[in-house]
Amino acid sequence: MKKISFSLNGEQRFVYITPNEILLDVLRYKMGTKSPKCGCDTGDCGACTILLNGKAVRSCLIFAVEVESQDIVTLEGISRDGLTPLQKALIEHNAFQCGYCAPGMILSATELINSNPHPGEEEIKEAISGNLCRCTGYQPVIDAIKHATKKH
Amino acid sequence: MEKLKYVGQSSVRIDGKEKVSGAALFTDDLEFGPDLLYAEIVEGPHAHAMINSIDTSEAENIPEVLCVVTGKDFPYNFGLYMKDRFIFAQDRVRFFGEQIAAVVARTPEAAKKAAKLVRVNYSPLPKVLSPVDAVKKDADLIHPDLKHYEHVPWFFPKPDSNIAHHRKIRKGDVEKGFAEADYVLDDTYEVPRYAHCAIEYHAAVAKYDHSGRLTVWASSQSPHTQRNLFASALAPMGITHNDVRVIAPHVGGGFGSKAGVTMEIIAAAIATKVKGHPVKVLWNREREFYNTYQRLGVTANLKVGVKKDGRITALHHELYWDAGAYVEYGANVVNAVGLSAIGPYRVDNASIDSYCVYTNLPPGGPYRGFGYSEFLFGLESHMERIARHLGIDPVEIRRRNAIKAGDLTAYGARMNPNGLQQAIDAVEKEIRWEKKLVSKDPDIAIGKGFSLFWKAPAMPPNTSSSCFLKFNEDASVNLLVSGMDIGQGFLTVMAQIAAEVLSVPVFKIRTENPDTDRNPYEWQTVASHVTWGCGNAVKLAAVDARNQILALVSRTHYFPVETLFLEDEQVKCMTRPDFSLPLKDFVIAGIQMEDGTFKGGPIIGRGVFMPEYASTKANPETSQGGHPNVHYTVGAAAAIIEIDRRTGKVKVKKIVEAVDCGKAINPDLVKGQITGGILQGISTVLYEEMKFDHRAKMLNPNFTDYKIPTSLDLPDEVVPIIIEVPEPDGPYGARGMGEHTMIPVAPMIANAIEDALGIRIRSMPITSEKICLAILDRQKND
Ligand code: FES
Ligand code: FES
Numbered sequence: 001m002k003k004i005s006f007s008l009n010g011e012q013r014f015v016y017i018t019p020n021e022i023l024l025d026v027l028r029y030k031m032g033t034k035s036p037k038c039g040c041d042t043g044d045c046g047a048c049t050i051l052l053n054g055k056a057v058r059s060c061l062i063f064a065v066e067v068e069s070q071d072i073v074t075l076e077g078i079s080r081d082g083l084t085p086l087q088k089a090l091i092e093h094n095a096f097q098c099g100y101c102a103p104g105m106i107l108s109a110t111e112l113i114n115s116n117p118h119p120g121e122e123e124i125k126e127a128i129s130g131n132l133c134r135c136t137g138y139q140p141v142i143d144a145i146k147h148a149t150k151k152h
Numbered sequence: 153m154e155k156l157k158y159v160g161q162s163s164v165r166i167d168g169k170e171k172v173s174g175a176a177l178f179t180d181d182l183e184f185g186p187d188l189l190y191a192e193i194v195e196g197p198h199a200h201a202m203i204n205s206i207d208t209s210e211a212e213n214i215p216e217v218l219c220v221v222t223g224k225d226f227p228y229n230f231g232l233y234m235k236d237r238f239i240f241a242q243d244r245v246r247f248f249g250e251q252i253a254a255v256v257a258r259t260p261e262a263a264k265k266a267a268k269l270v271r272v273n274y275s276p277l278p279k280v281l282s283p284v285d286a287v288k289k290d291a292d293l294i295h296p297d298l299k300h301y302e303h304v305p306w307f308f309p310k311p312d313s314n315i316a317h318h319r320k321i322r323k324g325d326v327e328k329g330f331a332e333a334d335y336v337l338d339d340t341y342e343v344p345r346y347a348h349c350a351i352e353y354h355a356a357v358a359k360y361d362h363s364g365r366l367t368v369w370a371s372s373q374s375p376h377t378q379r380n381l382f383a384s385a386l387a388p389m390g391i392t393h394n395d396v397r398v399i400a401p402h403v404g405g406g407f408g409s410k411a412g413v414t415m416e417i418i419a420a421a422i423a424t425k426v427k428g429h430p431v432k433v434l435w436n437r438e439r440e441f442y443n444t445y446q447r448l449g450v451t452a453n454l455k456v457g458v459k460k461d462g463r464i465t466a467l468h469h470e471l472y473w474d475a476g477a478y479v480e481y482g483a484n485v486v487n488a489v490g491l492s493a494i495g496p497y498r499v500d501n502a503s504i505d506s507y508c509v510y511t512n513l514p515p516g517g518p519y520r521g522f523g524y525s526e527f528l529f530g531l532e533s534h535m536e537r538i539a540r541h542l543g544i545d546p547v548e549i550r551r552r553n554a555i556k557a558g559d560l561t562a563y564g565a566r567m568n569p570n571g572l573q574q575a576i577d578a579v580e581k582e583i584r585w586e587k588k589l590v591s592k593d594p595d596i597a598i599g600k601g602f603s604l605f606w607k608a609p610a611m612p613p614n615t616s617s618s619c620f621l622k623f624n625e626d627a628s629v630n631l632l633v634s635g636m637d638i639g640q641g642f643l644t645v646m647a648q649i650a651a652e653v654l655s656v657p658v659f660k661i662r663t664e665n666p667d668t669d670r671n672p673y674e675w676q677t678v679a680s681h682v683t684w685g686c687g688n689a690v691k692l693a694a695v696d697a698r699n700q701i702l703a704l705v706s707r708t709h710y711f712p713v714e715t716l717f718l719e720d721e722q723v724k725c726m727t728r729p730d731f732s733l734p735l736k737d738f739v740i741a742g743i744q745m746e747d748g749t750f751k752g753g754p755i756i757g758r759g760v761f762m763p764e765y766a767s768t769k770a771n772p773e774t775s776q777g778g779h780p781n782v783h784y785t786v787g788a789a790a791a792i793i794e795i796d797r798r799t800g801k802v803k804v805k806k807i808v809e810a811v812d813c814g815k816a817i818n819p820d821l822v823k824g825q826i827t828g829g830i831l832q833g834i835s836t837v838l839y840e841e842m843k844f845d846h847r848a849k850m851l852n853p854n855f856t857d858y859k860i861p862t863s864l865d866l867p868d869e870v871v872p873i874i875i876e877v878p879e880p881d882g883p884y885g886a887r888g889m890g891e892h893t894m895i896p897v898a899p900m901i902a903n904a905i906e907d908a909l910g911i912r913i914r915s916m917p918i919t920s921e922k923i924c925l926a927i928l929d930r931q932k933n934d
Contacts, residue, residue: 028180028181032183034174034177034181035174037178037351037352037404038180038353039351039352039353039404039437040437040854040855041436041437042437042854042855042856044854044855044856045351045855047351074174075173075174076174078174079172079173079174079175083169083172083173087172087173090168090172091164091165091168091169091172092164094162094164094165094168094641094820094821094824095172096165096168096171096172096639097405097639097640097641097824097828098350098351098352098402098403098404098405098406098638098639099167099170099171099172099176099402099404099639100178100350100351100352100402100404100405101351102171102172102174102176103174106172124863125863125864125866126863126864128863129862129863129864130862131862131863132351132855132860132862133351134348134349134350134351134405134407134828134832134860135405135639135828136824136827136828137827137828137829137830137831137832137866137870138831138861138862138863138866139827139866139870140824140827141863142863
């Protein structure tokens with residue numbers, strides 16, 4: 001067992017792991033952070049998306065040892081100080097159905113908005129193209145992101 | 153007409169905040185403490201084989217392994233409509249990957265390691281992979297015990313064959329109808345198997361505690377049905393309904409895959425062997441594909457006769473369903489189609505033979521659309537071809553034959569009120585059907601396609617829903633129901649119905665996914681029936697509560713009860729405009745009288761709904777005489793596509809879909825079903841394809857090789873249209889529409905492809921490769 005420490009949603013945390021442990025499992029089963037979901041384990045679905053140093057990455061493809069001293073944000077971290085305009089728009093648009101893809105989808109969109117506050121429709125589609133959703137047909141999610149990022 | 157305040161509004165989902173904030177918990181998100189055990193399944197590597205022996209000794213010696221269980225521990229069969237399924241394989245395996253045994257250990261790693269050490273000795277048997285082969289006289293039997301299986305009275309298995317059920321329709325005089333026809337089109341259509349692909353895996357955690365209580369937490373569409381099936385399967389161990397409790401957290405998509413009972417029973421059963429410990433069974437993406445349910449495949453022979461003007465004189469539909477290794481649920485898909493394979497048309501002379509055939513492939517079961525997508529692929533392709541042959545407009549031929557309220561269905565009951573004609577008109581107009589589109593680019597072909605659809609809920613005739621409703625001190629409400637919000641917005645819609653009756657805002661109504669100990673009975677969240685069925689129960693419960701409130705105020709304030717009404721969380725009186733009494737003042741505390749005593753007490757409503765006119769009692773040779781379907785939901789859709797002749801790639805430009813949901817309780821959620829269902833439909837016709845190898849092992853059980861659409865694969869435009877011809881017994885006129893939205897997509901795309909290229913493709917999926925090959929084939933023949 002190796003002790004690693006990193007920032008999780010703004011708080012410095014440590015955890016004991018073996019070198020082969022996957023970040024997604026460590027977050028979910030050892031650190032109580034349940035918003036990243038598992039939908040494939042092979043990098044295909046995006047349900048496990050988190051922000052690693054601000055970049056949206058798939059936590060099912062990352063070994064936990066790799067995040068030593070890094071900065072991780074999950075959906076819990078984003079929601080802590082009230083909902084963001086993006087989250088509010090997603091609610092207003094009834095964008096999600098089952099909501100299982102939501103944590104990953106929201107982090108992918110958050111990364112986009114952080115670097116590109118007023119993205120076009122194609123840029124939005126591109127940004128969430130790694131997040132599979134079987135329920136919504138994506139359009140309501142895209143519409144909500146558009147709404148949250150439109151120029152006033 | 154009654155003016156509605158909450159029903160008909162696009163309220164935001166009551167679970168919206170939970171889902172976008174990360175607060176929503178799914179089964180595998182729940183904590184069970186350090187005593188949690190993990191189970192790993194041992195799978196059979198044969199599609200059909202006898203099990204000679206199982207040696208678990210090596211696995212049992214692995215540290216941290218508590219036990220290894222096999223079929224011998226649970227010699228019980230179970231099933232929803234026919235008890236042909238086993239918790240673990242008994243003497244034989246019937247599909248590749250079937251569960252043989254499970255290892256229960258302290259850690260997932262130990263369980264996995266030990267599972268590899270379970271030694272099973274098999275004698276392979278010939279496997280039967282196509283329904284057409286399986287019905288041949290000399291076919292090997294997959295279930296030699298078929299004649300002994302218990303089943304519902306409306307199934308007709310053929311003993312000593314692979315036919316688990318045969319639903320027959322005989323209506324009118326089919327021979328005469330074909331003799332009168334000016335044109336008869338006879339052809340075969342093939343629809344393969346598909347996977348649901350909910351993003352959340354199946355997950356179940358079960359605990360059999362030291363008092364004999366069996367609690368199961370499961371990602372489920374069917375908590376009460378699961379309780380029922382667990383209790384009846386495990387009854388020989390002394391477990392009763394009263395001992396079993398099912399708790400259903402949020403569900404990450406179902407589409408039918410989490411209906412009935414599949415892997416959940418493994419958790420329930422093995423928990424009884426590790427008393428006192430919670431034990432988790434978590435599926436993975438591979439197993440999602442091959443060991444839950446798959447959508448059934450079908451080979452459909454369809455013969456339709458018409459007069460010159462396109463009117464149908466006779467129809468014969470013969471469907472051979474590839475129902476898989478176990479059909480306890482899938483046989484009802486076959487039954488539903490057997491009753492409805494005339495499509496949304498008036499057909500006076502019809503015969504249908506729908507055969508449920510066992511094969512050595514994964515169990516077929518419920519999937520959004522419940523067989524209707526499959527048979528309508530053929531029927532709606534057929535209608536288009538007939539129209540073209542006769543030189544009639546494809547929309548017009550449908551309009552002429554469309555079923556109307558009062559017409560006889562295939563089984564002789566009357567068709568319910570419906571807006572099929574309105575739907576046809578609305579879609580025709582919005583897609584600008586008459587306008588011929590031509591591409592400027594010679595490599596691009598443009599086509600338009602049309603399709604109708606219909607579907608009825610397929611349910612036992614005594615399917616029921618119920619509701620408890622209780623007020624809190626602030627006049628907020630808890631609604632207790634046992635339908636599941638699987639994403640469709642069920643909980644929000646129930647809250648809107650209660651809000652309407654009680655004049656309490658939607659946001660003050662809390663309703664959550666159920667716990668079978670606390671919430672009253674619901675059959676299952678399937679068949680697109682909960683808005684209608686459970687909606688009725690909720691409305692009745694709210695009316696019951698309202699009646700109690702008004703009776704109480706009448707008693708304490710001496711107003712005639714018929715002058716009292718609810719408005720904005722208050723009781724008001726028609727004859728006394730100055731009077732108002734806030735609900736929060738008395739719905740818990742009661743109303744104080746002059747003498748200091750209190751009247752009333754907590755307001756609690758109850759509602760129960762069962763369609764008392766439904767019946768499956770009919771002549772088995774003709775299916776005439778019963779009322780098996782409560783109603784049909786109908787609609788129409790059209791598509792414009794572009795095809796690149798060089799690559800065969802199809803781009804969907806526009807889709808218009810009109811659905812008659814009776815009353816859109818929440819229009820935004822209805823539209824969400826349309827947007828989502830259309831993409832799922834596009835996916836089945838253009839992208840998804842299962843591959844099996846020579847052993848009948850599925851080769852692509854993952855999202856890398858089994859493609860479902862991403863945000864880059866959307867149609868350019870989707871126009872949802874809501875038609876509202878009320879259902880007489882629906883809450884505010886509502887009927888279901890969730891499954892229906894994907895049904896017309898495959899045939900209308902096939903029709904648009906024919907329109908664009910003059911090529912008719914009669915098998916799904918219609919991949920670019922298939923289109924290219926068809927283009928090359930035609931060039932060769934020209
Ligand atoms: S679980 Fe990581 S991409 Fe699917
Ligand atoms: S809302 Fe269900 S997977 Fe996206």
